[in-house]
Amino acid sequence: MHVIIVGAGLAGLACARMLERWKVDITIIEAADGVGGRVRSDYADGYIFDRGFQVVFDTYPAVLRQLDLAALDLHAFAPGAIICLPGKQVVLTDPLRDPAWADRLAATLAGSISPLDKLRTLQLATELRLQTVDEMLAGPDETSYDFLKRRGFSDRIIDLFFRPFYGGVLFDRTLATSAKCLRFDFKMLAEGRACLPAAGMGAISAQLAAPLLERGLVHLNTRVADLLHREARVAGVRLANGQELFADAVVVATPAPEAARLSGLPMPTEERGTVTLYYSGDEPLYQGPKLLLNPLPDAFINNAQLLTNVVPAYAPPGKHLLSATVIGIPALNDDELFRQGLRDLHRMVAGNMLAQAALASYQPLRLYRIPFAQFGQPPGLHPQLPDNRSGRAGLYFAGEFTEASSLNAAMISGEKCAANIAEDLAGYGV
Numbered sequence: 001m002h003v004i005i006v007g008a009g010l011a012g013l014a015c016a017r018m019l020e021r022w023k024v025d026i027t028i029i030e031a032a033d034g035v036g037g038r039v040r041s042d043y044a045d046g047y048i049f050d051r052g053f054q055v056v057f058d059t060y061p062a063v064l065r066q067l068d069l070a071a072l073d074l075h076a077f078a079p080g081a082i083i084c085l086p087g088k089q090v091v092l093t094d095p096l097r098d099p100a101w102a103d104r105l106a107a108t109l110a111g112s113i114s115p116l117d118k119l120r121t122l123q124l125a126t127e128l129r130l131q132t133v134d135e136m137l138a139g140p141d142e143t144s145y146d147f148l149k150r151r152g153f154s155d156r157i158i159d160l161f162f163r164p165f166y167g168g169v170l171f172d173r174t175l176a177t178s179a180k181c182l183r184f185d186f187k188m189l190a191e192g193r194a195c196l197p198a199a200g201m202g203a204i205s206a207q208l209a210a211p212l213l214e215r216g217l218v219h220l221n222t223r224v225a226d227l228l229h230r231e232a233r234v235a236g237v238r239l240a241n242g243q244e245l246f247a248d249a250v251v252v253a254t255p256a257p258e259a260a261r262l263s264g265l266p267m268p269t270e271e272r273g274t275v276t277l278y279y280s281g282d283e284p285l286y287q288g289p290k291l292l293l294n295p296l297p298d299a300f301i302n303n304a305q306l307l308t309n310v311v312p313a314y315a316p317p318g319k320h321l322l323s324a325t326v327i328g329i330p331a332l333n334d335d336e337l338f339r340q341g342l343r344d345l346h347r348m349v350a351g352n353m354l355a356q357a358a359l360a361s362y363q364p365l366r367l368y369r370i371p372f373a374q375f376g377q378p379p380g381l382h383p384q385l386p387d388n389r390s391g392r393a394g395l396y397f398a399g400e401f402t403e404a405s406s407l408n409a410a411m412i413s414g415e416k417c418a419a420n421i422a423e424d425l426a427g428y429g430v
């Protein structure tokens with residue numbers, strides 16, 4: 001029994017790990033020069049650069065099943081965020097975990113977030129904590145904005161917090177994304193923490209891939225050009241160099257557009273792109289492992305985070321690493337992206353003399369343009385996503401595109417795909 005897996009992102013790796021455990025022969029074909037797909041880090045001059053700012057929730061169910069979290073040495077962001085209003089920054093804490101919440105609430109009565117919105121946040125967090133993931137995702141769908149309005153949240157908290165926060169998570173400040181995504185992420189945050197591994201996000205992929213690489217099962221720098229058919233069955237792959245490989249089953253674990261090209265089947269292809277800008281400075285821009293959110297309607301930077309406040313090892317001693325997230329990919333060259341980013345960062349910390357002075361030392365280091373960071377997830381999309389079984393004999397899918405756009409969903413997809421293959425090929429003695 002031999003299975004070819006096309007793509008060594010988290011979905012392909014999770015699928016491979018399970019099949020390997022069940023003693024299936026596997027070959028993993030990866031086009032890039034390393035494993036991890038969208039979850040990779042670069043290491044240069046003492047800095048860790050994740051290929052796009054992202055976090056892992058330590059409550060993600062598949063993460064708990066698939067990863068050794070202690071070995072990843074996770075460091076957490078503090079709950080809540082710093083909201084950057086014109087001329088002042090407001091610290092929003094988590095009412096479930098902050099003992100000083102009531103005092104802080106009194107301090108925010110002056111106009112930022114209303115007590116009613118705070119209470120609705122608390123109510124939603126408590127409710128979601130009591131539901132299982134399946135219960136929470138059941139029922140009719142709606143946009144995140146309609147959901148928040150139906151729950152009685154004011155437009156003020158939606159604009160100040162939910163738009164920039166979920167804008168950063170789902171690359172959509174309009175909140176037109178399915179409320180199921182918002183509820184799921186809200187539950188994960190209510191129950192756990194948003195974290196970075198001590199060695200960068202790429203350490204997640206490296207950990208999953210380690211036993212597979214050790215056994216020589218992953219072929220890097222090798223692109224699959226086409227699928228091969230024998231009568232109605234998918235029987236292998238043709239590589240870009242013309243070589244043909246045959247197997248009992250093929251798993252396409254690429255991003256959705258490539259899965260659509262290879263299989264000819266419909267996939268969710270609406271892309272959500274982003275740019276991550278990295279700057280390094282001599283002084284911390286602010287204290288504590290928090291996110292800075294930009295709620296202004298003309299925001300260029302949606303959110304920014306001093307990664308070294310979370311994991312000091314993201315920069316060499318004496319340096320501080322800031323990443324700033326732009327939603328979408330503006331048609332600007334690198335210099336202009338960095339310049340506009342820095343201008344918006346100055347606006348975000350306006351009124352804070354210390355932060356303004358610190359920001360003066362920040363220099364552009366590196367940027368990543370990521371056209372297909374996630375796929376668009378409008379209400380009603382999830383039940384229509386492709387199945388792990390393609391409907392064609394011998395062809396399976398593993399990838400976020402069968403579940404939802406997240407690390408957790410990608411790994412779940414890999415797990416389900418492996419289980420489907422094992423079931424279908426049980427006759428082979430798997």
Ligand SMILES: Cc1cc2nc3c(=O)[nH]c(=O)nc-3n(C[C@H](O)[C@H](O)[C@H](O)COP(=O)(O)OP(=O)(O)OC[C@H]3O[C@@H](n4cnc5c(N)ncnc54)[C@H](O)[C@@H]3O)c2cc1C
Binds near residue numbers: 006055370373
């Ligand atoms: C900037 C950014 C921020 C994000 N933020 C978060 C977050 O905070 N939390 C979260 O949970 N998720 C986040 N995500 C989403 C998450 O990273 C993805 O959902 C997940 O990594 C997708 O995994 P995958 O295995 O499905 O696909 P991929 O990671 O895209 O892996 C597919 C692999 O297939 C390979 N491939 C493609 N074509 C071929 C071919 N023809 N032949 C061989 N190999 C091929 C690719 O090189 C790649 O390695 C973010 C993503 C990005 C980019």
